[in-house]
Amino acid sequence: MIPKFLKKRIFKAPVATDNTSVTAESATLATDDSPIATKTYSNAPLNQLYRKLSGQVLDVAVKPKLLGELPEFDHDDQTLRFYVLQDYSRSNSILIDLQTQEHKLPPALVGVHDSAHNIKENAAIIFLHHPHAKDTQLSPRLSRLVSAVLQHPELKVRLVPVSILWGRAPEKEDSLFKLLTTDNWQDPSITKQLFNIGVMGRDTFVQFHPPQDLRALINNSLKSDDEESLASESVIANLKEDVLKDIDSKNNDSKEKDSGIKNIDEAPNYAMVASADGNRELVRSLQQQLTIYLDKQRASMLGPDLSDRRNLVDKLIYSPAIKHAIEAEALETGTSNREARILAKSYANEMVNDYSHSIVRGFYKFLTWLWTQLYDGVEVHHFERVRELAADYELIYVPCHRSHVDYLLLSYVIYKRGLSIPYVAAGDNLDVPVLGPLLRGAVAFYIRRSFRGNALYTAVLREYMHTLITRHTPIEYFIEGGRSRSGRLLPPKMGMLAMTVHSQLRQTNKPVVFIPTYIGYERIMEGGTYIGELKGKPKESESLMGLLKVGRKIERIFGNVHLSFGTPLHLSEFMQKFEVPANSLPADRTDTLLDDKASAMVDNIGVKVMQHINKAAVVTPVSLLSLVLLSAPKAALDEEICREQIALYQGLAQQLPYSDDTVITDMTPQQIIDYGIKLKLIERIPHILGDIIQVAGKQAALLSYFRNNILHVFILLSFLAALVARNGRIDRSRLSSIAEQLYPFLQSELFLYYPAHGLAETLNKKLDNLVTHGLIVELDNDMLSIPESNSRCYQQLQVLATPVEQSLERYFMTLALLAQQGSGNLTENEVVDLCHLLGQRLSVLYADDIPDFFDRALFTSFLGALTRLDYLQKEAETGILTFDQRINDIAHHAKYVLRPEMMQILQQVASLNEEEIAHAITEISNKKQRKFGRKR
Template identity: 35%
Template sequence: MTRILLRLLLVFMPLLRWPLRAWIRVRVSPSDLGELALDQDKPVCYVLPVASLADWLALEAACAAYGMPRPYLAGSRPPTVKRAVVMAVPVGRSRQRSQLQRLVTRGLHDHSFDVQLVPVSVFWGRNPVQETSIFRILFSDSERSSRLRKILIVAVNGRNTLVHFGQPLDYREVVDASATPGVLVRKLVRVLRVHFRRQRAATLGPAVSRRTQLIDSLMADPRVIEEITEAARRERKNVAATRVRAREYADEIAADYSNIAIGFMLRVLTWLWHRIYDGIDVKHLPRLREAAHDNREVIYLPSHRSHMDYLLLSYILYQEGLALPQIAAGVNLNFWPVGALLRRCGAFYLRRSFKGDRLYGAVFRAYVETLVARGQPMKFYPEGGRSRTGRLLAPKTGMLQMTVASALTTSQNAPVSIVPVYIGYDRVMEVNGYFDELRGTRVKKGESMGDLVRGSTKVLKRKYGRVFVSFGEPIELQAFADAHLPDWRERMSELAVDARPKWLQHFVDDLAEHVMCGINATATLNATGLASLILLGAPQKSVAEDEMVHSLELLARLARSCPYSKDASAPEPDGKALLAEAEPLMRLIRAPHAWGDILTVDSRQAVLLTYTRNNVMHLFALPSLIANFFAHFEQRNEKALLDDAVELYPLLASELFLRWPVEECREALLEAIEGLIECGLLARTAKGALRRPEAGSQTFAVLMSLARIMRESLERYAMTATLLSRNLDAGVVERGRFERQCQLMAERMALLTGRNSPEFFDSRLFRNHLQTLVKVGLLRQEGNRLYIDEALRHLADHALRLLGSDIRQSIAHLTSMPQLEDAAPGQALA
């Protein structure tokens, strides 16, 4: 009877196939099916989680659209190289069990037989919300549904169908295990069911309650109830009124996931990206996919350079078939109508500070704990705000500490992955406003609908090149805690709700630094970043075209021969192609000349390009530091050079979040020296010294351009260290006052040297620099007072020796003049 029905199905299949195929619109995950690495010389067997005609047709449509082997119903015929088959995970003593048993038995009797078992999950719509109405229940996808309900699901969700291809299972490894066919079938079934369960969680995320239910659960949280009572007593208000305020806080915070809003934004963003960008370059997706598949929860921590970051990462994850995270967004974005739309796409809102409002803090903490307890993917920005200079900002650890405490308390045995994400742009659309803010000519203000409309009209008229998104090495939170805080389980079990002990803060600080280093370790070196490094490294911001082409090729070679990390990306060393890509985006000006064109930019554009340069300058930090030792010397003793470079390394590492620990920096510097030698930028003499190229050669010009990448940083170190060493007699300085002095001195240096670079005197760089000196023991902080170590004078001398005589003279003059406390940084350049 079964065979008769199967034959009838095959006869009438064409009549059913084409109407359904015409209606179904499929996307596949992964988008690059090359990730599967299928062997063309082995048969393919697709495995579906349930026996479903609609799922098979969706799989067939995906295979036809993306060039995969066409799936035929398995029946009693085994797969061959020319004929792929499809079967379902068996339930009980079904026909599918017989098919799988025949496949296993064939492998046991024929040791040359092999097959690629590809698990395939089909998702009709992607709504993780727990449905409560009969209407929604009927039309929402589920793992197992009746034939009638499946027809309704396909009718409603067929235009939004995702077909996910899993990594092929090792068939021979299973079959070669000494066991009976029945045991091997049960083993395969268990493996497949675990895979499909994890894949469903990775694609849809956990089931999400309705927003009203979520808010009710927050109000029922014992700690929120306790804080409501305490707040009412503390403020001498009615408990009911305080409860209403707490509910308003919860309503302000909570996301409100909507599949309709997601679908709308998907269409808008697809149009927008094609309109303003030339493409999105995504790297290391297989690693992310594995982390999402194997971990209970994934927490994304991306760099933050543009408002586009909010939308970009979620768009990529959705397109790649991964669960959308809930996104921590500043409450400044909660304005009509954008706030409601972002909320329905997974944004939850937080205030910049909880200080002075313990009730708000309790509600927000309860919300985060709820997300973590459910295994809901999350995304927030460790920098706290957008970078105005292109560098990574020092992390703000409040949100991270709250999340880590919740994860280690509620999910001690459930794996949680923290994924650093690098986001870079050929051009950042907000860069003009960023530098106006740094100059003090524009005050940062809250966003509004009017600003959005005015800004969008300008944005849509321009192209901003490519976007680069790279997923860093996932940090397994529990494993990181085991390595850095071995007794964390006992400590976390005793941790009070609002407690912030020093040991937890130190642990979170270490984790945050690890995250920032992970972001930079996966950076992408693009053509505009590379060309900006070269152009801004030229004394007059002008470079001959042939010199630019040669420099692009040489630095691209250096980035590939001496890579910053295994995850960092560098372009092919084709100088002409790189210049052709970068020139229109950088708005280069060509000055024709009989000996060859000169490339330059106007003064404002030169300032804007510092942002692009700062995105990638850390990739050349060590080669640039070494190159600075040859700016004024033809050759240097290698050991002495390394000793001096090791002393300066902690300052660079802190400013740029370099990936090497201090104890490993000497080996990293040696590798950088070897890379410079391989590219012809340095050479070893017969006596073992290092020598630079001949002055006047193109290679010498590239070495000097490379040296200038870190020149401004070294100038800041020299200014700070020299100014501190002038205070050695007193032995102590007041930190706030000293930071103002440093910023004023840098401003004056910028005016004296004619540089147009407002980030040179960014107060945050000096603040971070002083913190590094405290960390390495050259300063000791007590309250707001800094006590100076004698060794600081030695550091100042080393930093000064790398600078030219004119810069040394300027620093000596500035550090000896009386400091004026009444002047406000930024006045002179406003």
């Protein structure tokens, strides 16, 4: 609390504002009667004491948190810098001054004097709305600076907009509290300022936005005015005449007349310039630009005003779109409109978020503690690209889904960095007692896992999504639909994506931008559960007891976690590419279908999102270590060889990056090994001839998960290494031909972004990279060869060639099964089920039980690629797969990569007779029925 005897001093004593200044020598008062009018106070030392004392008191009462990056200034000492705030406030003045001192920025409450340009300002703060100004619509200081810039072409002035938030609770619509604490009063009262300091002082946030050049702002404003033809020629002529008179007057008063502007045209396109009275419209325009800018920044930090949940549900149900859906439901089911409306309302109550700032604050404090317990650090990459878009775009975060921690972690990072927390589409399986209401009050809106065929539920969800988007609420959903059990990205689910596009085509407010987000862990709580589920163990339902079990794992063994924000994807660019017009769907309907162009656009966006997530991958120490050791025989290497292989992978990834967004760990190879031992993922076996590094007991399956996080970064290098290693010598053109034939399947599985039409150039660059590192020897006549047998480079080539083999083995096993069973005998689901069983058997017998071999999603992806490329055809009614000889042609290419003994094993495993197939299909069907029964 602030002592009573200080309150009057702090909030009534003069401070340095647009109109007043306190300096050690004197204090001045500037009015609108002249550019600079001064008045000397006799108690300047007392005012200095006041500023120091009030600053100390405010520093005790208020602990602001800095959001975003500090502004970067050029080193030109001639540049004048001013901080721009929206509303006049004594407490804000002192707060900004304290912040500039703390962060070593140009001071805010120190006079800015530039005698060469007749500038003598008493502080470096501009208030856009100042109650003491003669014209309350214009800032006196901004007016004077505009005049100075127009008169002196060499003058440089930078404006730094600043946002100050006393509390971060989104405001409630029609809230009495909102009226009490509104920042739009012309003269904030003592009560308001005391409330901010006393109640919100510990929840105060400050963000310095990027500096803006005042001259550039002026030029843009005048250019905009010209384009809109706001001024007639006669008005401009009169303005020119007035301005020239003003310039002549100033030049006559100047000792060096040549330094003045002799002609209005020397200031390009200036229709309104030079004097404080002559540039009113220009200043008004600039002030409006800066106000809109700060308003947008504030909205991006707080989010939209909140509506009471009950009112929001009612608005939703009585919207024209849902009224139509209710009538259609009643007509189809034979019920009354009232009954259909009650049903629709129950659906809305299931899903609608109930945002509570107190719950969000509680989560923030709890998660701040939790992350310090779970992780050594949370590293965030490329966040500034999100901040740059937040004010002007509807943000749709589309992260990969690796763990239940994802949505808490991503929301925490966004909130901590000063942006509005997104609403997260969560499966209703999380709506469990205790946890469910907490998540609903913080980030979640719940949707059913499956609602195919339920037209009314679909309509309510689409309308709710539309409501969120048109209210500029940031949204987050997991495009994979569920958590990846293997560490690879899953094929995208297009439902939520289609709803987002549907909303934008009904009504365009802010343009939509998708933010692909990569999340990478070094250990995950669900690791053992994932492996069990891949092996066929039933998925455990979420419950409070399950949450408590996870709570027992809270200890410092999870390393670091990485969030990397990929290159944003603008919906408008896709609409232009696919020729989908804006506002092309009825605004009052949810059941209008997307046409073929819009549907194709949705599919393309889905694939691009996955590719951009992978482009933003972080090659962590654990993922790199996993890739190296799991490629070695028996998952063990001599420590020196292990270091060299890690260094090789780092060099390959750094010298020819997968993408500019990809982040490579900067740990040394030895630090990476020590880090893996610390996390108990690997162990060092002492030996007289040199220590051995091997995967710790029962950790191989888990490490395969982290290897798969970055497999796409190295897969083409591995593929090329395997082609050379398995053949000894191969012609470059032959190598490229085989690679181009099999590339679409790798691209589909790992969401590689390299386009097929430019693949040859990409392959040549990667081959050259391998040649540079000595892993491949280039001979005459474009022949490529392995290094000398048993050399260090030869051993490294063999290790690098291993990762791609597992993917190609799955392909060959699937193709062998299809070829042996013949065209027209199996459905797609049957092929996936049989491949899953064969993969399990193969894994146990030959692959150390690594779950990659039996992940259903991988077989589904491969069959999808075969169908898309027309190698397979699926009958619409039965789902039976048909194919021709080309299936064998693809399998023929496997002999160039796979070892003969492995191909023989795969053929034997895939050889099932009719009785075995019938038995397997029956057992799988019974198992699915039991699983479905448990869910019911």
